[in-house]
Amino acid sequence: xxxxxxxxxxxxxxxxxxxxxxxxxxxxxxxxxxxxxxxxxxxxxxxxxxxxxxxxxxxxxxxxxxxxxxxxxxxxxxxxxxxxxxxxxxxxxxxxxxxxxxxxxxxxxxxxxxxxxxxxxxxxxxxxxxxxxxxxxxxxxxxxxxxxxxxxxxxxxxxxxxxxxxxxxxxxxxxxxxxxxxxxxxxxxxxxxxxxxxxxxxxxxxxxxxxxxxxxxxxxxxxxxxxxxxxxxxxxxxxxxxxxxxxxxxxxxxxxxxxxxxxxxxxxxxxxxxxxxxxxxxxxxxxxxxxxxxxxxxxxxxxxxxxxxxxxxxxxxxxxxxxxxxxxxxxxxxxxxxxxxxxxxxxxxxxxxxxxxxxxxxxxxxxxxxxxxxxxxxxxxxxxxxxxxxxxxxxxxxxxxxxxxxxxxxxxxxxxxxxxxxxxxxxxxxxxxxxxxxxxxxxxxxxxxxxxxxxxxxxxxxxxxxxxxxxxxxxxxxxxxxxxxxxxxxxxxxxxxxxxxxxxxxxxxxxxxxxxxxxxxxxxxxxxxxxxxxxxxxxxxxxxxxxxxxxxxxxxxxxxxxxxxxxxxxxxxxx
Amino acid sequence: xxxxxxxxxxxxxxxxxxxxxxxxxxxxxxxxxxxxxxxxxxxxxxxxxxxxxxxxxxxxxxxxxxxxxxxxxxxxxxxxxxxxxxxxxxxxxxxxxxxxxxxxxxxxxxxxxxxxxxxxxxxxxxxxxxxxxxxxxxxxxxxxxxxxxxxxxxxxxxxxxxxx
Numbered sequence: 001x002x003x004x005x006x007x008x009x010x011x012x013x014x015x016x017x018x019x020x021x022x023x024x025x026x027x028x029x030x031x032x033x034x035x036x037x038x039x040x041x042x043x044x045x046x047x048x049x050x051x052x053x054x055x056x057x058x059x060x061x062x063x064x065x066x067x068x069x070x071x072x073x074x075x076x077x078x079x080x081x082x083x084x085x086x087x088x089x090x091x092x093x094x095x096x097x098x099x100x101x102x103x104x105x106x107x108x109x110x111x112x113x114x115x116x117x118x119x120x121x122x123x124x125x126x127x128x129x130x131x132x133x134x135x136x137x138x139x140x141x142x143x144x145x146x147x148x149x150x151x152x153x154x155x156x157x158x159x160x161x162x163x164x165x166x167x168x169x170x171x172x173x174x175x176x177x178x179x180x181x182x183x184x185x186x187x188x189x190x191x192x193x194x195x196x197x198x199x200x201x202x203x204x205x206x207x208x209x210x211x212x213x214x215x216x217x218x219x220x221x222x223x224x225x226x227x228x229x230x231x232x233x234x235x236x237x238x239x240x241x242x243x244x245x246x247x248x249x250x251x252x253x254x255x256x257x258x259x260x261x262x263x264x265x266x267x268x269x270x271x272x273x274x275x276x277x278x279x280x281x282x283x284x285x286x287x288x289x290x291x292x293x294x295x296x297x298x299x300x301x302x303x304x305x306x307x308x309x310x311x312x313x314x315x316x317x318x319x320x321x322x323x324x325x326x327x328x329x330x331x332x333x334x335x336x337x338x339x340x341x342x343x344x345x346x347x348x349x350x351x352x353x354x355x356x357x358x359x360x361x362x363x364x365x366x367x368x369x370x371x372x373x374x375x376x377x378x379x380x381x382x383x384x385x386x387x388x389x390x391x392x393x394x395x396x397x398x399x400x401x402x403x404x405x406x407x408x409x410x411x412x413x414x415x416x417x418x419x420x421x422x423x424x425x426x427x428x429x430x431x432x433x434x435x436x437x438x439x440x441x442x443x444x445x446x447x448x449x450x451x452x453x454x455x456x457x458x459x460x461x462x463x464x465x466x467x468x469x470x471x472x473x474x475x476x477x478x479x480x481x482x483x484x485x486x487x488x489x490x491x492x493x494x495x496x497x498x499x500x501x502x503x504x505x506x507x508x509x510x511x512x513x514x515x516x517x518x519x520x521x522x523x524x525x526x527x528x529x530x531x532x533x534x535x536x537x538x539x540x541x542x543x544x545x546x547x548x549x550x551x552x553x554x555x556x557x558x559x560x561x562x563x564x565x566x567x568x569x570x571x572x573x574x575x
Numbered sequence: 576x577x578x579x580x581x582x583x584x585x586x587x588x589x590x591x592x593x594x595x596x597x598x599x600x601x602x603x604x605x606x607x608x609x610x611x612x613x614x615x616x617x618x619x620x621x622x623x624x625x626x627x628x629x630x631x632x633x634x635x636x637x638x639x640x641x642x643x644x645x646x647x648x649x650x651x652x653x654x655x656x657x658x659x660x661x662x663x664x665x666x667x668x669x670x671x672x673x674x675x676x677x678x679x680x681x682x683x684x685x686x687x688x689x690x691x692x693x694x695x696x697x698x699x700x701x702x703x704x705x706x707x708x709x710x711x712x713x714x715x716x717x718x719x720x721x722x723x724x725x726x727x728x729x730x731x732x733x734x735x736x737x738x739x
Contacts, residue, residue: 116590117590117593120593120594120597121597121598121601124644125644128590145644177644178647179585179586179643179644179645179646179647180644301642302638302641302642303635303638303639303641303642305638306631306634307635
């Protein structure tokens with residue numbers, strides 16, 4: 001068969017039935033095959049970046065690799081942001097790019113770019129396929145690498161003549177790579193050590209990241225937390241790994257985390273980090289991060305151990321396996337005391353420092369919108385976000401109860417991620433509610449994808465928390481740059497309602513607080529894409545906040561700021 | 576900062592050296608020397624990398640290298656290993672006196688004169704870093720016109736091999 005047919009056959013062998021992409025000269029052959037193919041649905045986005053984000057969103061909500069396709073040169077380079085986004089958050093992504101024919105590679109041919117060279121630092125693996133006969137094996141390898149060990153993006157660059165060439169199709173059952181042997185089982189001795197440390201700790205904290213979601217370890221995590229009565233804090237990408245309504249949940253940790261979470265980490269004597277990588281947005285100033293704690297670090301990627309924080313008990317392997325083994329081991333020892341001083345303390349913090357905003361004003365507070373969306377949507381609703389203030393409010397004020405319900409660009413912080421990712425999620429689960437919580441700045445980075453949502457009748461709902469600012473940068477300018485709002489005023493935003501209507505979606509503008517619940521209800525009950533432009537309080541800030549360069553214990557909330565207004569503004573210590 | 580020597584077995588494929596070098600630049604580590612050549616198995620190449628850095632940097636480098644798909648094995652070589660580099664050193668030799676001195680120095684270091692001209696001698700020297708540094712130092716007095724050096728190659732002594 002032809003190379004392009006072998007590619008499609010391989011996708012089918014991997015159980016792929018949805019792909020996202022955008023055609024072009026170097027992938028015409030592949031698209032010609034897709035055209036004649038019934039088992040695979042191709043979703044045409046309006047920009048290759050969106051194809052990558054959509055595939056990434058699809059991957060994050062399903063746990064299966066998402067596939068995106070782009071042509072050579074500019075098509076391929078447009079994927080770069082999407083690939084880097086997936087790489088930073090360890091999402092399994094397969095990017096298939098067209099390439100100029102092999103005899104023209106290196107000649108600066110039309111639409112030629114060295115995409116394997118460009119994407120080396122942002123892919124888990126990539127490869128330029130030079131012979132059609134390699135295709136089945138290399139496709140198998142791509143899926144295997146993307147979805148095993150620490151998940152990540154894999155790019156295959158496919159020259160036009162390779163797509164056109166002939167190959168026999170024998171899809172390998174298994175693949176053995178001598179340079180790649182992920183560790184899944186935790187070392188028994190380390191597990192024993194960890195269980196002992198857990199039993200002996202007086203102030204333990206579970207610090208949970210996206211790795212718990214990636215390894216579907218929610219159940220095992222909850223069991224460990226409950227069995228040993230350990231309070232749980234999550235990272236941004238760890239949201240949903242632990243039910244946030246659970247009495248042991250302290251919410252998110254880090255720069256815009258909760259006070260209870262940050263205090264608990266600071267005062268803990270044992271951190272049990274699971275599938276989390278001690279990102280600087282979590283740790284704050286490293287010297288002040290959990291200064292008295294022994295650190296257990298469970299991660300499938302050995303290179304994460306002691307990368308940022310010194311680990312005392314490393315356990316390399318799959319979170320689910322390790323938590324299972326830990327639970328077993330702890331069962332054999334004894335039951336932990338149920339109510340300790342530590343508990344009382346964390347409970348008290350929760351009571352004293354809830355997330356709060358001014359609910360008394362007449363203006364629309366963005367937090368209120370997020371809470372209202374939460375109130376009106378079922379637990380399995382998928383929330384995608386853009387990046388910035390909208391992202392933090394979506395993280396803070398919506399209670400995530402299930403894994404894979406919150407998708408956001410955590411590591412790279414990619415504006416423009418939310419809408420295409422929401423589209424990918426809705427393609428994966430046509431019947432579930434999918435919301436994109438957006439800012440007026442971010443939404444304009446991939447707003448053209450409204451066309452995709454309309455074309456495929458994907459009932460994605462978009463809530464723009466429109467403060468006519470690049471809000472997060474404005475917040476920093478207010479706090480650290482004497483209110484010099486350099487290039488962050490978006491007062492000349494377009495009329496989003498009319499833009500939505502122009503694309504064929506339902507557009508709603510909300511300027512009054514009283515209209516908020518109805519608009520959300522209307523969106524939930526509309527069977528096509530809805531964009532709601534909420535005109536919110538322009539200068540609302542995201543609190544709590546750990547100023548850059550400060551330690552977690554120096555977290556401030558709205559009340560702290562009001563109390564000391566302008567006198568003791570946090571000083572920036574570099575971003 | 577200590578100098579570390581790392582031995583790697585990698586797939587003998589195009590682009591692998593690029594990946595390794597890219598990893599160093601992306602993570603902000605500095606390669607002192609790097610040398611590559613094929614092994615007894617034509618599918619596998621061996622690299623020797625020397626780098627400066629503290630233990631934490633070394634640990635990260637080794638872990639990050641280990642993550643690469645095309646890297647089969649990574650080991651730090653320490654204590655019991657042999658290392659060699661080769662340098663070609665072109666020295667000024669206009670004056671007959673200095674010429675004999677240079678040849679003497681070469682003899683002492685068991686280096687060879689590989690090219691003689693009217694105004695210059697070219698010396699070939701192999702050895703570990705300290706030896707090459709030492710002869711370079713000695714020859715400096717006569718005025719070095721040019722040096723070409725390979726990176727270090729290294730392997731552990733005795734029966735032990737990187738492949739296990």
